[in-house]
Amino acid sequence: MIRDVLSYLYVNATVMAKEGKFISAGRWDDLWGCASPGEVASLLEGTDYFPYLSEGAVHEAQALEKAILEEFSALGQEISKIIPKGAWPIREYLLKKWDVINLRTALRGMHGGLQKEHFMDSFLEGGELNITFFKTLLDAEGMDDFVALLTGTPYQVLSEGLARYHETHNLFFLESLLDKVFWEDLWTKVLKLRGIKEFREFVEVCVETHNLKIILRAKSDGLLREDIDPFLIPECTIIDELLSTFDEEDLPGLLPLLEETPYFEPLVGAQHEYERTGSVVAFEEVLDSQALNKAQDIRRKKPFGPGPLIGFLVSKETEVKNLLAIVRSTEVDLSRDEVRESVMRKKWKLP
Amino acid sequence: MELSSGTVLAIIGAAISMGLAAIASGIGVGLAGIAGAGVISEDPKKFGPVLVLQALPQTQGIYGFLGAVLILIGVGVLGGAVKEIPIGMGYAALGGGIVIGLSSFTAVAQGAIAASGMGAVAKRPETFGQAIVLAVMAETFAIFGLLIAILIFVGTKIMGG
Numbered sequence: 001m002i003r004d005v006l007s008y009l010y011v012n013a014t015v016m017a018k019e020g021k022f023i024s025a026g027r028w029d030d031l032w033g034c035a036s037p038g039e040v041a042s043l044l045e046g047t048d049y050f051p052y053l054s055e056g057a058v059h060e061a062q063a064l065e066k067a068i069l070e071e072f073s074a075l076g077q078e079i080s081k082i083i084p085k086g087a088w089p090i091r092e093y094l095l096k097k098w099d100v101i102n103l104r105t106a107l108r109g110m111h112g113g114l115q116k117e118h119f120m121d122s123f124l125e126g127g128e129l130n131i132t133f134f135k136t137l138l139d140a141e142g143m144d145d146f147v148a149l150l151t152g153t154p155y156q157v158l159s160e161g162l163a164r165y166h167e168t169h170n171l172f173f174l175e176s177l178l179d180k181v182f183w184e185d186l187w188t189k190v191l192k193l194r195g196i197k198e199f200r201e202f203v204e205v206c207v208e209t210h211n212l213k214i215i216l217r218a219k220s221d222g223l224l225r226e227d228i229d230p231f232l233i234p235e236c237t238i239i240d241e242l243l244s245t246f247d248e249e250d251l252p253g254l255l256p257l258l259e260e261t262p263y264f265e266p267l268v269g270a271q272h273e274y275e276r277t278g279s280v281v282a283f284e285e286v287l288d289s290q291a292l293n294k295a296q297d298i299r300r301k302k303p304f305g306p307g308p309l310i311g312f313l314v315s316k317e318t319e320v321k322n323l324l325a326i327v328r329s330t331e332v333d334l335s336r337d338e339v340r341e342s343v344m345r346k347k348w349k350l351p
Numbered sequence: 352m353e354l355s356s357g358t359v360l361a362i363i364g365a366a367i368s369m370g371l372a373a374i375a376s377g378i379g380v381g382l383a384g385i386a387g388a389g390v391i392s393e394d395p396k397k398f399g400p401v402l403v404l405q406a407l408p409q410t411q412g413i414y415g416f417l418g419a420v421l422i423l424i425g426v427g428v429l430g431g432a433v434k435e436i437p438i439g440m441g442y443a444a445l446g447g448g449i450v451i452g453l454s455s456f457t458a459v460a461q462g463a464i465a466a467s468g469m470g471a472v473a474k475r476p477e478t479f480g481q482a483i484v485l486a487v488m489a490e491t492f493a494i495f496g497l498l499i500a501i502l503i504f505v506g507t508k509i510m511g512g
Binding site for chain 2: 005006009010011012013014016017018019020021082303304308
């Protein structure tokens with residue numbers, strides 16, 4: 001107890017001070033109504049994002065997005081330097097995240113057939129892999145070539161999703177494998193550790209929601225059990241029953257099997273939206289919000305250990321996601337209410 | 352100079368009073384200081400509130416010092432003429448020193464509360480008053496400890512005898 005209090009005192013005080021700089025509720029109200037990147041940029045004055053805004057960020061959504069992510073990346077690097085030694089998985093969580101973000105950017109560029117120059121500067125520092133590595137990925141001539149270039153990295157398992165990608169021409173499976181590599185690696189490591197129980201609980205929720213999203217999406221797409229095995233993270237007991245009856249039940253029939261878990265109520269709550277739209281996005285959104293809820297719960301229950309740090313990291317990520325949603329909305333000309341609704345629907349609670 | 356057993360016990364009481372209080376206050380101030388450094392690294396303008404909160408666990412150290420001085424005056428170590436103290440009175444002085452020293456450990460909890468309070472103030476400056484009140488609560492028991500010690504000293508004539 002005392003060791004936890006001592007080792008996290010500095011980092012917790014720092015992140016609490018940083019929380020004081022979160023975007024205020026009043027400023028969010030103004031941000032919802034922004035119609036251009038310039039308006040968003042002007043409202044970011046006085047926040048931690050402002051020093052990262054280039055001249056281009058005022059005119060171009062892509063530059064503004066990059067500035068926001070740069071601030072987030074710099075923050076991750078700063079926090080990773082002051083995290084206690086015993087909490088090294090949290091440091092890995094902070095750093096490896098940027099490898100996944102950069103790979104996702106490259107993957108989407110490749111999938112969309114964008115020109116190399118278009119997203120050459122989109123990669124961000126902060127991960128364990130070098131930026132030049134991501135730039136070399138852009139020289140790939142196709143998705144097969146792209147995945148081949150990942151040989152020797154933890155992400156070479158993307159090759160297992162290539163067949164499904166070519167079959168459906170849907171990035172979901174390759175992106176799911178990216179997430180799988182990230183969370184599985186972290187999960188394996190935290191399972192072996194005695195300490196940082198709170199972080200293990202958080203990762204557990206992320207692993208469970210990852211698996212549930214795969215199962216629900218696969219069921220919705222009419223896939224078979226054997227098709228989804230490569231995408232699932234092992235050592236996750238809550239999906240055992242789902243998998244044993246996966247091929248027999250339809251999607252609504254799978255939900256009651258989760259009755260004993262904390263996911264049952266939110267998923268049942270989203271069932272109406274799923275039936276209305278026919279899209280599993282409704283389920284995915286409530287599952288995404290579970291990680292934030294868990295982080296906030298840990299924060300409340302463990303104010304002296306890693307709780308405040310985990311709560312801060314997830315709240316900050318939520319702030320960044322909300323900002324990115326607003327910036328992207330300026331490109332598609334959504335109304336204030338539509339933007340607000342699209343973000344609020346995801347239950348990303350504002351800090 | 353030959354010292355009576357009672358005098359030696361009283362001096363040990365003074366040493367315990369100051370020694371334990373110094374350790375406890377040191378830990379408390381240290382806890383608050385670590386958190387304070389974290390807050391200031393992010394927002395140097397918060398130095399004022401941070402300093403006030405960091406100072407709170409120092410008071411237990413002052414109580415320990417006060418208790419030690421009272422004992423030392425009582426047995427004449429301060430003042431030039433060391434008195435022959437009966438052994439019973441020596442035990443009483445030792446007891447007074449122990450109660451002050453042990454109750455000073457509330458400074459550790461106070462340091463932890465002050466550290467959390469600094470985080471709260473960094474996040475919401477308007478909570479400064481509440482943060483102080485919460486931290487001061489832990490002080491109550493150190494004050495009780497000091498009061499009991501003074502009652503022991505007065506009752507056994509170490510003070511005013």
